[in-house]
Amino acid sequence: MNPLLSLSSESAHDIPVVHPDTGAGGVFDLLWLVIALPLLGAVVLLVGGAFARGRLERVGHLIGTAASAASFVMSLVLFLALLGRGEEERQIGQHLFTWFETGSLSVGMDLLYDPLSALFLLLITGVGTLIHVYAIGYMAHDVRRRRFFGYLNLFVAAMLVLVLAGNYVVLFLGWEGVGLASYLLIGFWQHKHSAAAAAKKAFVINRVGDIGLSLAIALMFATFGTTDFGGVSEASGEASDRTLTILGLLLLLGACGKSAQVPLQAWLLDAMEGPTPVSALIHAATMVTAGVYLVVRSNFIFELAPIAQTAIVVVATVTLLWGAVLGCAKDDIKKALAGSTMSQIGYMMLAAGLGTAGYAFAIFHLLTHGFFKANMFLGAGSVMHGMDDDVDMRHYGGLRKFMPVTFLTFAMGYLAIIGFPLFSGFWSKDKIIETALAENLVVGLCALLGAGITGFYMTRLMLMTFFGEKRWADGVHPHESPKVMTIPLIVLAALSVLGGVLILGDWIVGWLEPVTGVAEHHAPPLPALVITLIVTAVVALGVAAAWFLVARRDVPREAPRDVSFATRAARADLYGDAFNDAAVVRPGTRMVSGLATFDRSGVDGVVEGGSSAVGGLSGVMRRLQNGYVRSYALSLLGGALLVVLALLAVNLG
């Protein structure tokens, strides 16, 4: 292994074993309600539409929001209850029913509530509820708003299943459930071809990842006979290194799909076809981070599979740079943000790939990112809302005066993401870079570079949108969004600013220790404070570069065409789609149409050909029946000779 990429791996004994307490009682018995509430909301909204459409149209969004909010309250109560338990007792299990069972195979509908799930619960239901509220305003004019909220509730429920799952199969249920919700929501405006295509693309690429997860599940059954987190974590030490490595790589493949990591990144930018609240909730704050969750959750596997961990780090590093580059080139505000999302998830994956030392920071960054990215997406939505759904930043400019609340809240998010000191992103990203540098220099430097680029593209976005000359067309009247949309923005902005408190006293590290285990301390090559300063400096460089390149020049309404190769490549998503097209789609299409032809003429041709051959033979033979009695007599004589000769041959031969 390349010494530069070699990572330390802990020995098995300090990986915590998942051993949930199923008899916790009290409020924990109602754990299932967290999922059931939004699920019920989804069912009422989607199925109920068939029965009481008119009334439901009017109150559907309220029902949806209420379901989500109730789930949030529930999560909060559970969280507090968990806080109240001793550190060793913070794994609560709930067995709802046996899902399927045959022979030695048994899968329970099991839930696991532990510190990790608890944080996710809060994030999902909390941010989810805010986005629900926001969507009330954002989708106010859409006739299918009821359905939209139904889908949103479905998503929340599925995401909760994902993070509350007690085994990999149930996790897969949630995993695919969010995929479905994502599919439905990306394609919500499916009368647009692009939306429908994007939805399908997202689903299909995710399915490629699901191959990994499915096979991982199969391998777990073959190896451990179970997929319960408890069972697997208990027995993982006994499995062979090879098995664990393969298992780790398979899980990574799954994570890559869901979290849009290279090479399965191509769907995320297209997914921006969905309504903006969807982009905020699913494609920024929650679903796309499921890959990170998966890696952290599977720590008992990855800790024993250093090669798989290395693979995570490589993938994550590539992705964080890849996404950052895309973010630089996009003029579509949502796509720029999506590139950024990719990049930030790269950071999280990177942290998760670093092992015990990084898990907590991965989750930390995941949470803060959830806040500030949701904030920014919703802000972007607010901008679009005021700009008649124009997403091209080149058509914006100087909007800060027209939508002050949006601007200010967006700015909070901006400062958080670039890692402006004391903002939430500052803490979380800094920790990741620090850990990365401690573990491996190259990776650390890449992460540092990524931070600089983040500073650049976010500043660019900020400048193009809210500063400079106004560039919008006549007839567009930018305006601030209604309260129902701005209040969530304000809340999220506050969280973006304050999210860093989680790290106070290493709280989050301690909180997650029952899940991730205690990290060995690796001294970073430089003191932590110095690293922080370097990071800040690099970010400042990026910001400055943006200032010089964007703010000091006019932004043309049309994107200039004569640009460098790098820009062209970045605009074309670094040829990710082109590669997929050339390597998979086009050969695939050719193969499929070839096979379809082959099926008809080849496989079926044998059958049809066989029958027509018999027919042809028959046609020829029937000519022998020429009507002349003498030739019949000849055939009779021939037959007689045949018979006699056959007999003679048998008897005397």
Place this chain on the structure above:
Amino acid sequence: MTEFVKPSVEYAELWPLFLVFGLACLGVVVEAFAPRAARYPAQVLLTLGGLLAALVGVVLVARDITVHAEGAARGIIAMGGTLAVDGPALFIWGLVLALALMGTLLFAERQLDGGVTAFAGQAAAVPGTDAETRALAANREHTEVYPLMLFSVFGMMIFASANDLLTMFVGLEVLSLPLYLLSGLARRRRLLSQEAALKYFLLGAFSSGFFLYGVAMVYGFAGSMQFAEINEAIRNSVGNRVLLVVGIGLLAVGLLFKVGAAPFQAWTPDVYQGAPTPVTAFMSAATKVAAFGAILRIFYVAFGADRWSWQPMLWIIAILSMFVGAALAITQTDMKRLLAYSSVAHTGFILTGVLGVQAAGDLAAGEVTSTQAVLFYLATYGFMTLAAFALVSLVRDAGGEVSTISRWAGLGKESPMVAGAFAFLLLAMAGIPLTSGFVGKLAVFSVALAAGAWPVVVAAVVASIVAAFLYVRVIKVMYFDEPVGDGPTVVYPSVLTATAIAVGVAATLVLGVLPGPLLDLAGVAGGFIR
């Protein structure tokens, strides 16, 4: 040279045979003396009644028949050793008589063609001449057909129960000669009919030449015509084996010609097509039954000890017949020809049963024997073929029967009953379960497989697949093709044909659903006596 002993005639067992013969003679007398108008009812009643009586007689005889001296087989050797009245013979008698009864019903049908039967008014009148026109105008018809048929039935009965080569030859000729004539008596399309008669006759005579030469050879080998003695001679392997082998071959030619096995099938389509449809129906069913009776007897009784020498030959013939019949039927455009080729294929299937003979010791208790299988198959085949041809005669237009398949398009809608019955019979021929054809196939395949003739069974399966195609094709035409132009109409027959069809279809259904009794009967018929 021993002194002449007057052969004893076992009237108690043989009277159905004599009854048929007597009736035939009586028919000739009626033909000679009865007034023209009275001939039709007289002949029909005479024939029907006589055949029915003979059938009852066969049943009675069969009930009383005793166990033969040697072993399990039952029956007696009659007429000084020339006839064997045993289980299989009686079974075939009964079957032939039943088919003849149905055939008579078809012969007597007058409603289809404007009040006259399907036979020429005056066979001697040249087509297109005044004489013919007059005969037609007078609604004349040949009533000689009934005695002719009775003679033929008589021949068939002898054929199936002959216990020596000479009797068998006589039976062969007695059954054939009237059929040659009957083939040429069609009222419409007389040229074709006459041509069919000529071909049938010439080829039939040609093949009996082979048969007779075979008789001579076997006689030369064994020094006797008696089957039992031939068997003894083979067992003791006295005499010149070349003579025996050539003799077996030539005898086989004559017999296989009668059943229409490939490569002796050439006459079948032409004759089946050209002959009047009632005759075709009768002869396709009854001749095959009788001829297979003879084949079983001669191969099992006379050459049974030499099984290994003729079985391979039958393998070849069976496989050839199945394939030639099935393959050639595919491209036929005429329904009667199609059915003819189908009957060739069926010959192959029956032969599969014939060659499935095993030594009694190799059979498990309760296992189907080859005789049982063949007899059962013959019964199923006879009824379904006869009914199928009868149905063909119902589809007509102004020019008579319409047997061109493509013109049957849309028949399923126009006449669901007829098309349904025909489709059912076709499915039976294809061997679809719940029809008799399936059980028959199952029986013959299983005996062949049990005897180790798996290549034949495999070939039979493949041939069945090919054959299935042609039956399905006809059903498709009737049900799913759009009628082209003026389709033929279905003429509703009188009670006569309707009865024949109903019996055939019912037998096909019953033997498919509840084949047990008949299978048991065929089993009880048991082995041949010698």
Place this chain on the structure above:
Amino acid sequence: MTEYVVLSAILFTIGCVGVLTRRNAIVVFMCVELMLNACNLALVAFARQHGNLDGQVAAFFVMVVAAAEVVIGLAIIMTIFRTRRSASVDDASLLKY
């Protein structure tokens, strides 16, 4: 002894060839009769060889049968001839394929 059998075989073959080559229905038919008579010869010869009468009796039967066959055959051929004004077997070839 063998000579008779050989002769009968030769006669039989001639009959066969005649059936195959001649066009006139009557001649064809006569060739068939020739075959039957070849059989008779063989039967009689074998009867002599085996020293029993079966073969000779058979020969008589064959003659009777052959006579019957002639009756039928000529009737059919006559009808055809009257219709077609030809006794050629090749003319009667409407039924085919």
Place this chain on the structure above:
Amino acid sequence: MTLTTLILLPLVGAVVTAFLPSHALAKRVGMGFGVATLAVGAYAATRYDVGDGMQLTETRPWIEALGVHYALGVDGLGLLMVLLTVVLVPLVLLAGWHEADDPGNGGSRSFFAWTLALEALSLAVFTATDVFLFYVVFEATLIPAYFLIGGFGRAGRGRAATKFLLYQLAGGLIMLASVIGLYVVSADAGNPSFLISDLAAIEIEETTQRWIFVGFFIAFAIKAPMFPVHTWLADTTEKATTGTSVLLVCILDKIGTFGMLRFCLGLLPEASQWATPVVVVLALISIIYGALVAIGQDDVLRLIGLTSLSHFGFIVLGIFVFSSTGAAGAILYMVNHGIATALMFLVAGFLIRRTGTASIRAMGGGVEKAAPMLAGAFLIAALAACGLPGLSPFVSEMMVIIAAFEHHWLAGSVAVLAIVLAAIYALWLYQRTMTGPGRLGSDDGVRTGSHDATGSHAESGTGSHAVSGTGSHAVSGTGPHAATGSHAVSGTGSHVMTDAAPAASATATATATRVADLDRREVGVVAPLVLGLVLFGFYPMPLLDVINPTVRDTLGQVGVTDSEPTVGEGSTEGGHP
């Protein structure tokens, strides 16, 4: 007598229905018999005692000369197939309520009669415990199927029907050889009998067993169908009505996999294991090949037919990996596939009846906007086809994949590729038919090419023309949908319906062809199927409780035990002590 009643009831129904004087009456009576059969089936299920082997048995001699018995009985597998049949048939009848009366079709009377006949024979197949009886009804099912295919559906159906019948007959005849082989073997063993219980007790010599296996397997592979003997499938589903396709693919084809379990594994265990490598490879090819070819289809029905090739590959794979997970997964898959594919076919049928074409390209998409329930049902079916968790096929697919993986890692890995391919064909199909602006979505689309026909339909529609706007992102002005009941198709051949929408939305820029949403009858068809998919997706245990004992018995017959996990004790109840 329960099972005999179960078989006789639809048979009598078929005869009665066939001779009723009017189509309308025939439909009601036929439906009545279908429902009554369902009731008897449900009653049989209540009488069934889980885990007690063959039950509700009836045995009496039928053809003693051949050792044939009229013997019925159900085990878990049989019971599930019976239930699937009795549930699907009334739904098919309901779904095809008007279709058979369309001009060019054979009329409802015969459709209902043949369907009931097919039901009766299928039930007999699933309950037969005598090989001969099984074979008889196995072949007899072809007749009603043949007339259903040939009598109803699209042009070219006669040819498709012929092809179907010949294929099946070929398989059946090959199997006949094996059936006879079994008989001969049993006769050699001293007791000629066709009873499965008798045959199972015989030790069959290895070579013989292999030959018999080949015959059975070919027949079942054609039935199931499997690559490369599947080509009848696509032709048939393409030409037949969707109701017929449901009967064929969801019920009749199950006989193939049913037979593999009952006969190949049950009677010929050693030969089955001998053939495993080949069968597994064929199954894998079917899985991948079916999915790939499905992707390349333009005809909706052909596409759906080919997806079944892929799914049957899974079932066969599950059967032939010889583990309880695999076998149980396969049986569960049989049920799930029945439900899911039935939904897919029937909804596609509703769609095709509305658009008048089955060509994806000609349909042009855009249905979702006008008929959300239709689209929703279609989407659920599509998602079920690609094995989405939460819908029932997932569980079975997962079980099969796990079992295949345990059998050989490569088998599992190849099989799992299907989840991607399935997503492609299912969602791409959905995308092309349901989404987008619709074929009249743009102004210039109105007068182009093949769209004209339907365009004029829309013009001639009698209701008020609803116009939808596609101006801004938030708009898809379909307007409030009127109660679904009011959409009843008039039956005049104009399937393109107009919706009562406020005239105010007429300001939009483009018109869309309005496709009526599901009416009450159609919802009645779709709802139980969707319910079944979801219910068994989350709680398949009722099915598995029935399946597991059967699987245990079958595998006991074969004599294999499940492989143990490589490490850990594999606690059966998982992580909850």
